[in-house]
Amino acid sequence: MGGMIRRLGDLLAAGWLMWGPGKAGPLPWHGACVVAKRELAAYFATPVAYVFIVIFLVLAGALTFTLGGFFARGQADLMPFFSFVPWLFLFLVPALTMRLWAEERRHGTIELLLTLPLPQWQAVVGKFLAAWAFCGIALALTFPLWITVNVLGNPDNGVVLTGYVGCLMVAGAYLAVGAAVSASTKNQVIAFVLAVAICFVFAAAGSPVITEFLSNRLPVLAEVARGLSVADRFGGFTRGVISLRDLVYFGSFIGFWLFVNAVVLDLKKAD
Amino acid sequence: MAALIEIEKLTKRFGSFTAVDEVSFTVDRGEVLGFLGPNGAGKSTTMRMLAGFMPPTAGTARICGADVVENGVEAKRSLGFLPEGAPTYPEMSVSGFLRFTASIRGFSGSERDDRVALAMAQTQLEGVRLQPIETLSKGFKRRVGLAQALLHDPPVLVLDEPTDGLDPNQKHEVRELIRRMAPTKAIVISTHILEEVDAVCTRAIIIARGKVIVDAPPRALEVAGQSLEQVFRKLTLGEAA
Numbered sequence: 189m190g191g192m193i194r195r196l197g198d199l200l201a202a203g204w205l206m207w208g209p210g211k212a213g214p215l216p217w218h219g220a221c222v223v224a225k226r227e228l229a230a231y232f233a234t235p236v237a238y239v240f241i242v243i244f245l246v247l248a249g250a251l252t253f254t255l256g257g258f259f260a261r262g263q264a265d266l267m268p269f270f271s272f273v274p275w276l277f278l279f280l281v282p283a284l285t286m287r288l289w290a291e292e293r294r295h296g297t298i299e300l301l302l303t304l305p306l307p308q309w310q311a312v313v314g315k316f317l318a319a320w321a322f323c324g325i326a327l328a329l330t331f332p333l334w335i336t337v338n339v340l341g342n343p344d345n346g347v348v349l350t351g352y353v354g355c356l357m358v359a360g361a362y363l364a365v366g367a368a369v370s371a372s373t374k375n376q377v378i379a380f381v382l383a384v385a386i387c388f389v390f391a392a393a394g395s396p397v398i399t400e401f402l403s404n405r406l407p408v409l410a411e412v413a414r415g416l417s418v419a420d421r422f423g424g425f426t427r428g429v430i431s432l433r434d435l436v437y438f439g440s441f442i443g444f445w446l447f448v449n450a451v452v453l454d455l456k457k458a459d
Numbered sequence: 460m461a462a463l464i465e466i467e468k469l470t471k472r473f474g475s476f477t478a479v480d481e482v483s484f485t486v487d488r489g490e491v492l493g494f495l496g497p498n499g500a501g502k503s504t505t506m507r508m509l510a511g512f513m514p515p516t517a518g519t520a521r522i523c524g525a526d527v528v529e530n531g532v533e534a535k536r537s538l539g540f541l542p543e544g545a546p547t548y549p550e551m552s553v554s555g556f557l558r559f560t561a562s563i564r565g566f567s568g569s570e571r572d573d574r575v576a577l578a579m580a581q582t583q584l585e586g587v588r589l590q591p592i593e594t595l596s597k598g599f600k601r602r603v604g605l606a607q608a609l610l611h612d613p614p615v616l617v618l619d620e621p622t623d624g625l626d627p628n629q630k631h632e633v634r635e636l637i638r639r640m641a642p643t644k645a646i647v648i649s650t651h652i653l654e655e656v657d658a659v660c661t662r663a664i665i666i667a668r669g670k671v672i673v674d675a676p677p678r679a680l681e682v683a684g685q686s687l688e689q690v691f692r693k694l695t696l697g698e699a700a
Contacts, residue, residue, distance in 0.1 A: 222562040233550040241617070285613040291548070296546030303510045303542065304563045458513040 206303050218254035219306030223314025224321070231322050240284060247276055252333065262343025266356035269333055270351045273364055273376075274358045274419060278391055281323070284375045285366025287313055289453065298457060312450045316367055316442075323359035327352060354425025357438040361418055362387045364445035371453040394420035420421060441459045461524055462487045463537075463615050463645035464509070468683045469518035470541065471669075478504045480550045480669035486645040486662075488614070491637060493660035493677070494649040497695050501669040502649040506619050508523060509647070510540040523613050529551070539613040541621055545604030549593035553584055553603055558606045578606040580629050581636060583629075586608045597624035604632065609640075622655060634659050653687045663687075 231237040248269060252258050292298035301311055337343045360394025366383040373379050392398055394417025400412035412421055418441075421434045463484035471479040479501040485616045486492050487631050496502050507513040509520045511527035511534055525534035545555055555573045566574055577587050580603040587595060592603055601624050608616060622630045623639070637646060637659050648654065656677050663680060665673040672694055673680065680690045 218565065219563055222559065226551075226559050229555075230548065230550055282505050296542060296544050297548055299507070299510075299512050299542040300540075300546050300560075300561060300604075303535055303538070303540045304560060305532045305565075306563055307532055458507065 198350045204255065215309070217303075219310035220314040221286040223306070223311055224303075224318040227315055227318030228321055232319070236284070236287070237322065240280060240322075241329060242324050244276060244280055245329060248272060248330055249333070249458075251276070264337045264343040266333060266337060266343070266348050266351055267426065269330070270355065274326075274391060274422055277355075277359050277362050278387050279384060280389065282364035282366045282369075282380050284319055284322070285363055285370050285383060288367050288370040288381040290370055290374055290379060291377045302457060308454060310452050312367070312446055312453065316363060316446055316449075318401075319363045319367070320356075320360050323363065324356055327355055329357070342429065347426075350430050351426045353430060354422045357425065357434075358418055358422050361438055361441050361445075362389070364442040364449070365390075366446045368452060371449050372456060388415060388432050390418045393417040394418070442450065462520075463523055464506075464647065465521040466509065467519050469505065469510060469520055471501075471515050472516045477669050479515075482666070482669070482671055483518075484664060484671065484674060485646060487533075488645055489532055489637075489642050490662055491641050491648065491660045493656035493663040494647055494666065495651070495653070495656060495663055495691065496649075498651070499667045500695075502666060503619055504602075505540075505613065505666070505683060506647070509617055510538060510542070510544075511535055513662045529578075533599070536611075537614050538594055539608035539611065539616045539618075541604045541608045541618040543619040545601045545602060547603050547607070549590045550591060552589050552591055553595075553599075553606075554602060556577070556587040557606055557610060564611045566611070568699055576592040578610040582606040585634065598626060598629050601625060602629070602633075609636075614644055616640070616644055618646070618648045620650055621648055622650065622652065633692050653691060657687060662694050665691065665694055 220338055251272040252266075252269040256353065258268050269401060290300065292301060302308060334348055337348075338345070362383075365386050366379070369386065370376075370379045371381040373382070393413040399410045399414055422429055422439050424434050464484075464486040467483050468481045468483070469483070470481050471476065481503055482501070484492070494502050494505070495515060502641070504513065508515045509521075509527065510521070511531045514528060522534040523537040527534045548559075551559065554575055557578060558571060561571045561574055567625055574579065579588055582600055582605050584606055594599060595603070601621070604677070605621055607616070608618065618637075622633050633659075637648065637687055640646065641661075648655075648660070660677055663673065663675065663677045664671055673690075677687060680687055
């Protein structure tokens with residue numbers, strides 16, 4: 189298992205290295221890659237990874253086939269699965285991120301990591317990328333669902349693919365929020381609860397309950413709420429549409445929270 | 460040539476409490492500075508600021524001419540730092556951990572392997588190279604932290620209590636190691652073991668309540684038949700009275 193993970197890490201690092209400009213000298217992304225590789229390996233060195241993946245797969249499968257009515261719908265697509273993933277991530281992703289900086293503080297390794305010659309933002313990005321890659325692995329392991337629909341019928345595999353991309357985007361958004369919250373507190377329980385709460389605000393912002401309530405009173409805010417909603421943006425992906433607007437939304441959402449993470453870390457690292 | 464470590468009026472305040480109060484000193488190549496003081500005197504805080512972990516409230520610290528705040532990455536390249544308590548990632552193996560820090564420092568391939576092997580040889584870690592760090596004793600963990608600080612052969616070494624938790628033989632080994640490296644480096648070690656200052660340091664700074672109260676060679680402190688311990692007690696307790 190360890191060997192496989194290491195190879196996977198190498199592969200990811202190689203991918204990032206190719207994006208880096210110039211071949212000679214230390215690449216600008218080098219530090220982030222090394223941190224990400226170490227982090228990803230650390231997930232699998234502890235039970236965190238296995239618990240997360242097993243719970244995610246069991247819940248995703250169970251919800252898809254029971255509440256989602258996978259068979260009863262009579263349609264060969266992954267819509268029921270995709271409709272549950274953001275809600276599963278709402279609880280599982282903060283569980284993953286709550287330890288991100290708290291653990292470094294507990295072991296004192298934050299002092300080691302931040303006195304190594306790498307810019308602080310690279311430590312932030314490296315940790316985020318590792319957690320994101322980990323969510324990617326968890327999502328990839330739902331492949332039996334994809335095989336099932338292909339055996340049962342002729343789904344539009346393009347839509348399935350964009351749905352998975354959407355799931356990854358939602359995971360990235362929640363991870364960025366969770367990581368920033370984790371940098372702000374030593375207490376893992378507080379980090380978890382706060383991250384769930386903030387992610388819930390963005391998940392539910394576009395739901396009819398909220399938008400109707402707002403549009404009756406403050407129509408402008410209803411528009412804003414819909415614009416900020418993670419669920420609304422995700423909806424496009426599940427219908428097979430990858431629009432530039434949605435990508436920019438997720439990109440700037442993640443970028444914003446990573447920036448918050450770096451700032452908070454700088455302020456609170458020595459606490 | 461400028462000193463390898465230059466600290467000027469370094470100050471750290473936590474609210475109204477001043478942990479480090481206008482500390483200034485320089486360390487040249489070939490010097491081993493012993494940083495002494497009672498617990499809570501500001502030793503670790505000074506070292507953290509010097510290592511660029513904690514931003515100073517006022518004053519500057521430079522390593523090989525690079526300001527630790529303005530030009531942090533550059534300064535950290537020339538620095539080997541052993542933080543207080545020698546923190547390491549518990550789930551990693553000794554060699555895995557050292558390879559990680561070597562990679563961040565920009566080493567790869569056979570050069571990285573050579574450096575990791577040399578650092579493990581210097582700190583006698585070969586026997587446990589594949590063991591997870593969490594299974595090791597306190598002395599071994601301390602040496603893993605030390606190996607990490609030595610790995611890139613930095614011109615400046617800042618070691619916060621490098622011999623804490625080691626048995627007498629290991630203490631001796633670490634002191635020998637520091638002595639061997641001393642001529643080519645600027646080294647700062649903090650300790651409360653006074654004999655250690657006698658054994659390895661060319662200079663001692665005693666700090667109490669955030670202020671430098673003595674900066675002299677250890678021999679100069681032992682005046683008129685008083686041991687270093689008596690001098691230390693007199694200076695650090697005398698101020699409080």
